[in-house]
Structure formats: structure tokens, C-alpha cells
Amino acid sequence: MAQERLLEISALTKSFGGVHALNSVDLSLASGETLGIIGPNGSGKTTLFNVITGLVRADAGTARWNGEKADLLRLPAWQVFQLGLARTFQNIRLTLGETVLDNVSLGRHLQVCTPWWAVLARPGETWRRDRRGREEALEALRFVAPHLAERPDRLVGELSYADRRRVELARAMAAKPRLLLLDEPTAGMNPRETDEIGDDIRKIAAGGMAILVIEHKMKFVASLASRIAVLNFGRKIAEGSYETVRGDPQVIASYLGRKGDHLNKTSHRKEK
Amino acid sequence: MASAVSQQPAGLWSRLVAQAAVVAAFPLAGLFLLHAGVVVTVAATLLLVAAAAIPGIRTRVSATGRALLARSSSFWAACLLGAALVPLVMGTNGYWLFVLSIAMVFAVMAIGINIQLGEIGVINLGYAGLFAIAAYTSALLSLAGWPVWAGALAATFLCWLVGALLGLCSIRTSGDYFALVTLGFGLITHQLIVNLGWLTNGSNGITNISPISLFGHTTKNPIDLPFLSLPPEANGYFLCLLILAGAVLVARRFRNAWVGRMWATVRQDSFGAACFGLNVPMFRLKTIALASAFAGPSGVLFAHLIGFISPDDFTMLQSIEVLAMVILGGMGNIAGVLVGAIILYVAPEKLRFLGDYRLLIYGLMLVVILVYRPKGIIPDPRRIFDRA
Amino acid sequence: MDLIVQQLVNAVALCAIYALVAMGISLFFGVIGVVNLAHGDIGTVGVFAALAVLHLVPIDPGGGLSTVLGAGVALACGVAASAVAGVLVYVLALRPLASAPAIIGLLSSVGVGFVVREAIVNFYPNGRNPQSFPSLIPPTVYEVGGVFIDLTHVVLVVVAVTLVVALAYIVEQTRFGRATRSILNNREVALSLGVPVTRVTAAIFALGSGLAGIAALMSALYYNVVQSDMGMLLTVKGFTAAVIGGLGNIYGALLGAILVGLIEAATAGFIPDGSAYRDVAVFATLIAVLILRPRGLLGRAGAERV
Numbered sequence: 001m002a003q004e005r006l007l008e009i010s011a012l013t014k015s016f017g018g019v020h021a022l023n024s025v026d027l028s029l030a031s032g033e034t035l036g037i038i039g040p041n042g043s044g045k046t047t048l049f050n051v052i053t054g055l056v057r058a059d060a061g062t063a064r065w066n067g068e069k070a071d072l073l074r075l076p077a078w079q080v081f082q083l084g085l086a087r088t089f090q091n092i093r094l095t096l097g098e099t100v101l102d103n104v105s106l107g108r109h110l111q112v113c114t115p116w117w118a119v120l121a122r123p124g125e126t127w128r129r130d131r132r133g134r135e136e137a138l139e140a141l142r143f144v145a146p147h148l149a150e151r152p153d154r155l156v157g158e159l160s161y162a163d164r165r166r167v168e169l170a171r172a173m174a175a176k177p178r179l180l181l182l183d184e185p186t187a188g189m190n191p192r193e194t195d196e197i198g199d200d201i202r203k204i205a206a207g208g209m210a211i212l213v214i215e216h217k218m219k220f221v222a223s224l225a226s227r228i229a230v231l232n233f234g235r236k237i238a239e240g241s242y243e244t245v246r247g248d249p250q251v252i253a254s255y256l257g258r259k260g261d262h263l264n265k266t267s268h269r270k271e272k
Numbered sequence: 273m274a275s276a277v278s279q280q281p282a283g284l285w286s287r288l289v290a291q292a293a294v295v296a297a298f299p300l301a302g303l304f305l306l307h308a309g310v311v312v313t314v315a316a317t318l319l320l321v322a323a324a325a326i327p328g329i330r331t332r333v334s335a336t337g338r339a340l341l342a343r344s345s346s347f348w349a350a351c352l353l354g355a356a357l358v359p360l361v362m363g364t365n366g367y368w369l370f371v372l373s374i375a376m377v378f379a380v381m382a383i384g385i386n387i388q389l390g391e392i393g394v395i396n397l398g399y400a401g402l403f404a405i406a407a408y409t410s411a412l413l414s415l416a417g418w419p420v421w422a423g424a425l426a427a428t429f430l431c432w433l434v435g436a437l438l439g440l441c442s443i444r445t446s447g448d449y450f451a452l453v454t455l456g457f458g459l460i461t462h463q464l465i466v467n468l469g470w471l472t473n474g475s476n477g478i479t480n481i482s483p484i485s486l487f488g489h490t491t492k493n494p495i496d497l498p499f500l501s502l503p504p505e506a507n508g509y510f511l512c513l514l515i516l517a518g519a520v521l522v523a524r525r526f527r528n529a530w531v532g533r534m535w536a537t538v539r540q541d542s543f544g545a546a547c548f549g550l551n552v553p554m555f556r557l558k559t560i561a562l563a564s565a566f567a568g569p570s571g572v573l574f575a576h577l578i579g580f581i582s583p584d585d586f587t588m589l590q591s592i593e594v595l596a597m598v599i600l601g602g603m604g605n606i607a608g609v610l611v612g613a614i615i616l617y618v619a620p621e622k623l624r625f626l627g628d629y630r631l632l633i634y635g636l637m638l639v640v641i642l643v644y645r646p647k648g649i650i651p652d653p654r655r656i657f658d659r660a
Numbered sequence: 661m662d663l664i665v666q667q668l669v670n671a672v673a674l675c676a677i678y679a680l681v682a683m684g685i686s687l688f689f690g691v692i693g694v695v696n697l698a699h700g701d702i703g704t705v706g707v708f709a710a711l712a713v714l715h716l717v718p719i720d721p722g723g724g725l726s727t728v729l730g731a732g733v734a735l736a737c738g739v740a741a742s743a744v745a746g747v748l749v750y751v752l753a754l755r756p757l758a759s760a761p762a763i764i765g766l767l768s769s770v771g772v773g774f775v776v777r778e779a780i781v782n783f784y785p786n787g788r789n790p791q792s793f794p795s796l797i798p799p800t801v802y803e804v805g806g807v808f809i810d811l812t813h814v815v816l817v818v819v820a821v822t823l824v825v826a827l828a829y830i831v832e833q834t835r836f837g838r839a840t841r842s843i844l845n846n847r848e849v850a851l852s853l854g855v856p857v858t859r860v861t862a863a864i865f866a867l868g869s870g871l872a873g874i875a876a877l878m879s880a881l882y883y884n885v886v887q888s889d890m891g892m893l894l895t896v897k898g899f900t901a902a903v904i905g906g907l908g909n910i911y912g913a914l915l916g917a918i919l920v921g922l923i924e925a926a927t928a929g930f931i932p933d934g935s936a937y938r939d940v941a942v943f944a945t946l947i948a949v950l951i952l953r954p955r956g957l958l959g960r961a962g963a964e965r966v
Binding site: 395397441445446447449450451453455456457459460463464466467588592595599628629631634635636637639643 | 695697752753756757760761762763764766767768770771772773774775776777778779781782892896899903936937939940943944946947950951952
Binding site: 053054055076077078081082086087089093094095096097098102105106107109110112113114116119120123126130133171175 | 531547
């Protein structure tokens with residue numbers, strides 16, 4: 001059964017001062033699918049996200065969303081979001097001085113915002129939408145991290161690193177997107193925390209969400225994604241299942257250095 | 273709305289006492305202004321500054337304050353009541369009431385600048401230009417026969433419009449470049465006022481601006497209450513208080529709504545805001561327009577209460593004065609900004625001997641505060657995690 | 661035609677003055693990434709220092725060697741005063757804010773400007789009023805083909821050209837200049853390469869402020885009158901020139917200064933009642949450039965503030 005292509009990227013290219021961050025990359029993603037993106041540092045993974053979400057302008061290439069004709073790459077970030085793409089960031093970008101709920105509520109921004117004049121002239125309506133937005137944000141928080149939802153008024157700055165990642169995740173989920181872009185969701189985490197976040201992400205994927213996830217940890221990505229794409233120096237050098245990719249000589253050479261022995265070690269994946 | 277970390281709600285009596293203390297503080301301050309000599313004033317100012325500067329004292333006071341005045345709207349209501357009582361203790365001399373009125377006029381502008389500078393970090397070095405536009409618009413319209421309230425609406429709208437134009441410029445220019453644009457704007461406005469003599473009467477200024485009148489009672493008539501007669505300056509005082517209350521109300525409304533949350537988000541991470549659907553350049557434009565509109569009522573009150581305006585009232589000096597109020601008071605914090613405005617305007621009046629050195633002290637204070645306490649005297653508690 | 665040429669000739673001296681101010685501003689922005697709005701006021705310090713020396717030290721007006729020496733000493737004192745003031749401002753009001761957003765540094769410089777202006781007003785005798793500055797250059801006027809050229813103008817231009825060439829030489833050929841260029845390029849890298857960044861920056865401030873002092877002195881000789889706030893106008897116009905050329909690019913500053921001088925002279929000369937509006941014309945140009953081409957005509961180098 002042909003699945004509808006949710007996101008179709010062709011020949012995506014972006015250079016910074018003569019260096020190709022992305023070099024004619026092709027990718028596609030179906031609805032409900034999880035695609036992993038891996039590659040060594042500097043291979044262009046975060047640039048890929050930045051270009052897709054409209055933070056950085058691509059030099060060349062197109063990105064088709066949901067089969068429509070309009071090119072995603074031409075849109076500014078706020079319009080890309082409106083189409084249904086939400087993301088997290090490699091270095092956590094939260095407002096540390098605000099509460100957990102306030103941060104997650106950012107995901108409901110479009111539903112909450114009223115025209116400026118209405119803030120003064122229609123305080124009741126503004127307040128009602130605000131409250132509904134906060135309830136929906138709380139729901140998303142409960143889904144991702146129930147223990148955080150019990151005390152939504154804590155300041156984000158007081159949370160642990162792993163909990164902050166969960167807040168970011170909840171924020172992206174609160175937006176009820178069709179595609180979730182996760183940029184190294186387990187960066188800086190120990191194995192136990194990594195497993196926990198992995199469970200959270202799998203739970204989200206099980207609900208039918210399409211996910212694009214960037215990661216370093218090959219085995220972790222394998223536990224999430226049925227397909228993996230490997231980038232190196234801005235080029236896609238391999239794509240396929242975990243077994244296909246890890247056996248690819250180019251991947252071994254570039255990503256893991258000449259010694260690919262530890263690939264053959266037993267996986268530490270938690271069996272569900 | 274960010275609630276504080278943990279509050280222990282205090283008993284009802286303590287809360288009432290705290291509210292009463294707030295209300296009483298204002299008339300007491302008024303009496304202080306009226307009667308205290310120079311030495312006492314200097315001593316009190318130094319004590320206040322020292323108390324504010326020592327972190328231990330300040331955190332304890334603010335923690336206690338937060339516990340006792342759990343709902344901030346009741347705090348503001350108490351302040352309003354207290355401020356309204358001040359004219360009752362000032363006797364028949366309206367001088368201090370006049371000073372306080374003008375201080376409140378500047379405070380309204382400070383609130384506007386606080387929205388620009390404190391909330392989204394946009395610096396406006398030419399705010400006096402907006403002030404001038406409002407004052408001259410209102411003065412000229414009233415001389416042409418328009419009622420004051422109509423002129424006020426026109427002036428405010430014009431300020432908002434010019435603010436929107438400046439905001440438009442901000443889309444293409446960033447940070448310090450935009451500051452230079454506002455600097456140029458302020459300078460140009462000043463030059464135009466001086467040179468377009470057929471409209472503005474040039475350097476001579478506009479005189480005989482009519483006082484504000486309502487139902488036959490003008491700001492020049494004393495207020496006759498059954499038990500007391502208030503000097504005519506009390507009219508201006510109450511009017512300014514009303515406008516200031518309105519300004520605070522408007523600023524708080526926006527701050528507590530989604531707009532305020534977006535301000536915080538844009539301030540810390542504008543990329544994040546954009547990624548969640550905010551059209552950041554447009555948002556900035558609207559913020560600048562809103563902030564500029566506050567100059568409208570200020571300019572109108574200024575023109576009609578003083579009765580005379582000239583280009584000297586609208587130079588870069590005034591722009592810096594209002595900026596200094598916001599910086600001194602703690603950027604982002606409405607209460608702090610008001611304190612800064614009152615201190616910066618009233619203290620020099622009380623410490624008259626400083627007269628000529630006032631500007632020198634401004635400059636020194638600006639540099640010292642920026643270098644040693646950039647968060648101001650009463651920093652915004654929500655900003656403890658802000659970078660720099 | 662004669663009128664046009666005359667206006668141009670008048671403008672050249674103005675260009676010279678603005679060039680010196682603009683180059684200093686561009687240089688400062690390039691090395692610390694902060695807009696210094698007290699630049700002109702630091703120059704004013706030099707002017708008043710020179711004025712003080714001229715009043716305190718009796719100079720024989722005879723026109724001989726002693727006069728020239730006396731005048732030279734006064735001018736040198738002025739330049740030195742500006743240089744010292746500039747370094748003080750850097751150390752006390754700008755360097756402590758190095759890690760803060762650039763806007764804070766800008767505000768701080770605004771405060772410094774106030775302090776300088778008000779200090780002059782309050783501590784210099786009769787500081788509130790404009791003071792006359794003696795014309796140290798004999799008021800000879802040459803006529804060349806119908807156009808009148810003031811000796812003062814010639815001297816100013818010659819001095820400015822010499823200084824610009826000297827500055828270019830310093831920046832391009834000397835070790836100090838190399839250090840400067842490395843900081844202009846990338847401050848972090850310069851630090852890691854062992855360049856004594858703070859000391860070099862302080863030296864740059866001394867140099868740029870000295871130039872501002874010379875520019876202010878030139879303005880004093882040009883108009884024969886000085887007042888405590890003359891620096892503000894110099895700052896803004898110098899800024900406009902620096903921005904037009906591209907902040908951080910000293911050759912751009914030179915180009916910008918020429919343009920600003922021409923705009924000012926053109927407005928004063930060709931528009932009826934123009935001299936009142938010549939400042940407006942310059943400010944409007946500033947705004948236009950900031951909006952339309954913020955990087956300036958020659959693009960900018962600059963300390964990227966993290």
C-alpha cells in the first residue's frame with residue numbers, strides 16, 4: 001500500500017562560506033513513520049532541521065509538504081510551524097525564568113493569541129482562550145511526563161537536564177503537530193535517562209506521529225526508527241534499516257572510523 | 273502569569289495590616305516631601321539606596337512583601353488609594369503636587385519605554401520625539417478649538433502611528449543599529465520643531481495652552497470639598513494619577529496575557545518563538561507601536577498642565593532622562609520603573625542645591641548602575657535566569 | 661558654476677573633520693563591537709584642555725617661533741588630553757561591560773557623554789556659554805580662478821590627509837597594526853593567538869580618541885567657537901559617515917565622511933534656507949542608510965558579539 005509522502009525533500013543544498021553543510025540531500029518521510037538521521041559532528045544534521053523549519057534559507061532544493069505544491073523551504077519559520085511541524089533543539093531552548101506550564105503553553109500559542117486590541121477590549125475572551133490553552137498544554141505535559149504535570153508551576157531553571165528535555169518535548173507535542181523534529185533528544189544523558197526518553201518517544205510514535213530524529217547514538221536510533229539515513233559532510237551516504245546501514249562500508253569508514261569492531265558488540269537495547 | 277516559587281499565605285490580619293501600611297505610606301511620603309529638610313532627605317535617600325543595594329535586606333523585604341500581598345492587584349489598588357490621599361495632607365501649597373504631577377507624566381512615558389526596553393530589549397534614544405509630537409499636536413489642536421480629549425486621542429493615535437513606522441524600520445535593522453535610527457529620529461524631530469516656525473513657532477515655543485476643563489471646572493480652579501479646600505494643582509495631580517493608573521493597567525493587562533509571555537520568550541530566544549508560530553518581526557513592530565503610544569497621554573498632560581512648550585523640552589536630554597528612570601528602576605518591572613521615575617524626578621527638586629549638577633549626576637549614575645547593577649534597584653524577579 | 665566649486669571647496673574641510681571622527685568610531689566598533697556615543701565629547705575634552713593652556717600660558721602673539729611653539733604645545737596638550745580621556749572611558753565604562761549586550765555599552769557611553777559635557781559646564785569657568793577659540797592660523801585667503809580658499813581650510817585638509825595616510829600605514833605595516841587587524845577580524849582568535857587584546861584595545865582607544873581630539877580642534881579652528889556640547893554633533897555626523905562606509909571599515913569611514921561633508925555643503929548651498937536643514941539632511945541620510953544598507957557601502961568588519 002503506497003503511503004502518502006508527508007515530507008519530500010529533494011536536492012537540498014546549503015553552504016556556509018564555501019563549506020557545504022548540506023549537499024544535494026534527498027529524503028522522504030511517510031505519515032506515521034519514524035526516520036532517524038545520524039552522522040558525525042558537522043555532517044549537517046542540525047542544518048537540515050534549521051533549513052526545513054525555516055530558520056535558515058536553503059541555497060537550492062525543494063521540500064514538499066503533504067503532497068502540496070508549495071515549497072516548504074520558501075516559508076519563514078512561523079509559517080512552517082503553522083503547517084504542522086514542531087521541533088526540539090539540540091541545546092535546550094526554554095525560557096528558564098518561566099514556569100514549566102508557561103513554557104509548554106508556547107506550543108498552544110496560535111490557539112491562544114488574540115488580536116492586540118482584543119487583549120484590552122475583550123479581556124474575558126482572551127482569558128478564556130488562555131485558560132483553554134493552558135489546559136491543553138497540561139494534557140500534553142501529562143502525556144509526556146506525568147511527574148512534571150503534577151507541579152506545573154515550577155520554574156524550568158530548577159529542573160534537571162533530563163526533565164528540561166521532557167518539557168521541550170511536551171512543548172512540541174502541545175502544538176499537536178503532524179511531524180515532530182527531534183534534535184538529539186538524549187544529548188548529555190546517561191544510559192538510564194536515554195532509555196526513559198526512548199520510551200517516551202516510542203509512546204509518541206505509537207500514537208501515529210511522524211518523527212524525524214537526529215541522534216548520535218546508533219543503537220538508540222535503531223530502537224526508535226525503522227529507517228535510518230546517514231549524513232556525512234552534508235551528503236547522504238546511506239539509507240535503510242539498521243542492519244543495512246551498519247553494514248555499509250562507507251558508513252563504517254566515515255562515522256565510526258576505521259575500527260568498526262564495536263558495531264558487532266551486543267546491543268544494549270532494552271527489549272520491550 | 274508566572275507565580276512565585278513558593279508562597280506561604282499569611283493570615284488575614286497580617287494581610288490587612290500590610291495593605292493599610294501601603295496605603296499609609298503615600299501620605300506619609302507626601303508629608304516628608306513637604307516638611308523634611310535637606311539633611312533628612314539626603315540621609316533618607318542614602319539609607320534607601322543602601323537598603324536596596326544590599327541583597328540580604330532586599331530579598332527579605334520582597335519575600336515578606338510577596339507573602340503579605342499575595343494578589344498583586346490588591347497591592348496596586350492599595351497604592352492607588354494611598355496616592356489619592358496625598359493631596360489631603362499637602363496643605364494649601366500646590367508646589368509639590370505640581371512636581372508629583374509632572375513626575376507622573378514622565379512615569380507614564382517610562383512605562384512605555386519599559387515595554388520597549390525592558391520587555392523586548394529595544395532601545396529608543398529618541399523617545400522625546402514622540403513626546404514632542406504628542407505635546408505639539410495637542411497644543412495646536414486645542415488652540416484651533418478642539419476639545420482636549422479629542423486632541424488627546426489624536427495625539428495618542430499619532431504617536432502610535434509614528435511608533436509603527438519606527439517599528440517598520442526595526443524589521444530591517446537590528447539592535448544597536450535601530451538605536452541609532454531612533455537617535456536620528458529624535459534629533460530630526462527636534463530640528464523640525466525648531467525650523468518649521470510657521471507651524472510650531474520655532475524656538476519661542478507655544479504659550480497660553482488652555483488648561484483642561486471638565487464640566488466647567490478647569491485645572492486652574494481649586495477643589496472645594498466640604499471639609500477642605502485643595503489647591504488648583506490638585507486637579508492636575510488627580511488627572512495624572514488617573515492616567516498613570518490607566519497606563520499601569522494597560523501595561524499589566526498585556527504583560528499578563530499571551531503578549532507578556534511572548535515578550536519573555538522573544539527576549540530570551542526569538543528563534544524558539546518563531547518556531548512556534550510567532551511572526552517575530554511583526555510582533556516587534558506592534559510592541560514598539562504600543563510602547564510609543566504611551567507618549568501620547570504624557571505629551572498632552574505635559575502641554576496642558578504647564579501651559580507652555582518649547583523645543584528645549586524635547587531634546588535628547590529628556591529621552592535619556594526617561595531611559596534612566598527605566599534602567600534605575602529595573603528593566604521590566606513596572607513597580608520598579610515607577611519608583612525610578614518618582615525618584616529621578618522628585619529627588620532633584622527636593623535636593624535643589626544639586627541643581628546644576630543634576631545632569632552630571634544622571635550621567636554618572638547611568639554609567640555606575642550599568643557597570644555595577646545592570647538589573648536596576650528593584651530587579652524583575654522573573655529574570656533571575658536571564659543571561660547578562 | 662563658481663558657486664558650486666566654492667561650496668565644494670568649503671565642504672572639503674568639513675570632510676576632513678568628519679573623516680577623523682568617523683575613522684575613530686569605526687575602529688572602536690570594529691574592536692569592541694560597541695557604538696561609542698561619547699566619542700565627540702572626548703574630543704571636546706581635548707579642545708577645552710587646549711583652550712585652558714592657551715589662556716593660562718601667555719603666548720606672545722607676535723607671530724614668531726615662540727607663538728608657533730606655544731600654539732603647538734596647546735594643541736599637543738589637547739590631543740594628549742583626549743587620548744587619556746579615551747583610555748579612561750574604555751577602562752572604566754566600556755570594558756567592564758564587554759560581556760553584556762552591546763546596547764548596554766551604548767547606554768553607558770551615553771552616560772559618559774553626559775558626564776563629560778556637564779563636567780565642562782560646571783567646572784570650566786563660564787562653561788555654559790560658547791567660548792571663542794583663537795584662530796591660530798593666520799586668516800589668509802587665496803584666490804584661485806575666482807574661488808576663495810582659506811588658509812585654514814588648506815591646513816586642515818593637509819593635516820587630515822597626513823593623518824589618514826599615517827593611520828593607514830600604521831594599520832597595514834606595523835606590528836601594532838597587525839594586532840589591530842587581527843582583533844578586528846576575530847577577537848576570540850586574536851586572544852587565543854596571544855595578542856595582548858586589552859592592551860592593544862586600550863592603545864586603539866588612545867589613538868582613536870586622539871584623532872577625535874584633533875578633529876574637535878580642527879572644528880574649533882574652523883568655526884572659531886567652541887561649546888560644551890559641540891561633541892554631540894560631531895559624534896552623530898561622524899557616526900553617519902562611519903555607518904555609510906560600513907562600521908568597522910576605516911576606509912569606508914573615509915568614504916562616508918566625504919559623502920557626509922558633501923551632503924551638508926550641498927544642502928546648505930543649494931536649498932533655499934538650507935543651512936537650517938543641513939543637519940536634518942545628514943540625520944535623514946543616517947536613517948536611510950541604516951534601513952536600506954545597514955552594512956554600509958564597503959561592508960563591515962567587526963567584533964561579533966556572542
